[in-house]
Amino acid sequence: MGGAGTHPIAAFISYELIATHCVGIANLLGVSGLAIACVMATHDLRALSVITKLICENERKGIPTFLSTCVTEPGAGSDAEDPEEFDQAILRTTSKKVEGGYRINGNKIFISNGSLASLHVVIAYDAAGKHRPEDMMVFLVDSDSKGITIPRNEKKMGQKVCSASEVVFDDVFVPEDMRCRTGTTKETAYAYSGLSNVLGMTRGVVGGFATGVAEGAYRIALDYVRRNEFLGQPMEQQQWVRIELANLARRAQVSRATYLGALFTGATMGLMEPAASGMDLKLPDALNEHTNVKKIRNQIVQSDMANKWFRLLANRQTLTGRETTCAYGDVAKVSCTELAMENCQKAITLMGKDGLRHEFGAEKLLRDTKLLQIYEGTNQVNLLDFIKRRVIRQFDTAL
């Protein structure tokens, strides 16, 4: 997660490759990416620099940096992941202004990386507000802060490598400079402008995870078919088996085209430009390490001018671009996860009773994949979002 100086799409493709073997590990990394994206959506360079500093420091120490995004609550699930449903979601986590910062109280559930994260990106309402989207704030909360507890890790059906935890914030103090500032006239107006962008991008990434699974299911089935017989004949010599394999490979290929289409659409519509330019200072490593350069860079990041420039880049995205990107993201997530589920189911069926055994890997893929149809809004919520953008807002022409 230290950044290899490549375009974000390259990172997303690497997630697909990891997911081919274990989508839980891809998620472990992707969740940290989601947290960064949530902060980027606030267009606050200062907040971003807190995260990048933490990552760099940990890299030097040889410690991995995991981040979490704390959105979901007991009373708010998929509705908390659709910006236009925020006003209906029962988000009870609040932040109260105190001297030098804020106090956060509330419970978050199903938080991926919750028990591993060094830093939580927490979404909370302004306690003095009226629970409107514009009362929502984004905080960076150090996981060692007093008042944070992890009462339990959830017993998930799959993706067990990536823990999902309940995270309780009991009067947790967060310094003023750890609140993400949006720079808009409504200082806290994050929901509409930010989260829809984040999800537009990250739903495409979930499509990449799913593509990895679809490819993984194909490979497992192929390997099995090469080694086994069906009713006394080698499986790979039977036409019906070859057709099943071809369909497994075909679905993986269709899935890849779908999610890459969504990501490239996002890229061409300018969605990832701030990500690419904001993170990449293009200085040689030796110069980057120079004390004076560090000071200058820090001053730039903290300056209002730099923050304005960063927001200017973000604002180059047109409304059409944003809507189109989000619509493509919705389609990619739903289609790719459905294709992945189908591949897992078909691979297991092809393998018969062996498909149900852990050592062959297909049953794990099936358990892991189901989560992809649930997080980042259930597929049903994604489809409602898609049709809202495509038909109700009449962005047909853009698509």
Place this chain on the structure above:
Amino acid sequence: MDSNNVDLETIAMMCKSIEDWCKANQTLIDELESQQNKTELSAVLFKELNQLGLLSILFDKDNLSQNQDDKIERLSMALVAEAAYQFARFSPSIALMLVQQNMASYLLADAPSTWVALPLYDAVVEWPFQLDIRQNNTKIFVRGHWKSIPLLFTADSLLLPVCGKNKASFKLVLVDLKAAEDKKLAVHSSGQMLGLRGCDFGDLELNNFEVLDDAVIRQGEAELNKIERLWSQAEVFMMAIRSGIYESAYTVARDYAKERWQGGKYIIDHSLIRKMLADLYQEKCALYESWQSIVARLDTASALSDGQMGLALKSGERLPWATSDGIQLLGGNGYMEDYNQARCFRDAKQCESLLGHPQARCFAIWQTELSA
């Protein structure tokens, strides 16, 4: 009792006692699902189910001795199917164990005092390809691996089909797992399976294992045909188990929708949720009606009809998708093992291949049509 009419009163009484037992023994059910070592729990379960008189319904001493064809009474079939359905609502694993033990009791023509393992994950057409059979003078030796046998790791004995390509050479052998020589027969755990985790699965390893004459309980083509018929009729038990899983997934989703508040109202008031629940409900009812109708029309002297077998196969294929929707209805909670839906989904997929590879069974149905 008229054996051709299904006795509704008997069935209702049995259903009530099963439901009461499941509610009173939820801890045992949960422990069976979660614990690795199930030997002691399985023994307790055997005792409990045996006391309820549910483990040898298919073995009716008086009736079987009267008919040469070993025809099972329709009432017995109905009772086992109904018991499987009732248990599957609470624990599909126990439902499978109950069905398996009843099939074993029929094959043994006895009421065994401990669990008996059977290779339920293989269709009869797959049996000739499982083991390498060698004849040395009059002695028969078998070797090879037979994987994923339900209850093998818990059971004291195994009913092992020794089946070559020639049907006449078929033998069903009762293997005493406790007394078998270590080097010639070994049982390994299959590890954790996708579903039905309350049932211990095992892998059998045979290394020139000798088939002794006094261990053969059935042999020859006629007996194999009877077993083929049993395997075919057992599809109705598997449909009943699937139906119980579907009922459970639907009920939990419906009750959750009544209590979960989202988007400014209870989710059951959202038209999307209503449609999903309505779709599940009609399909669940259709599945229930399917196996009930099959039981009511069952000719126990014959295998299931091709149409009935087709319905059974379709139920196995469809259930994992339906239970997947059951998870969607609960969102994130549906994915957590604390709720019922994740287990239903896993169990549903595990039940798809019961009684053999779906494609092998499909080919077998068509082969009979082609031969005719």
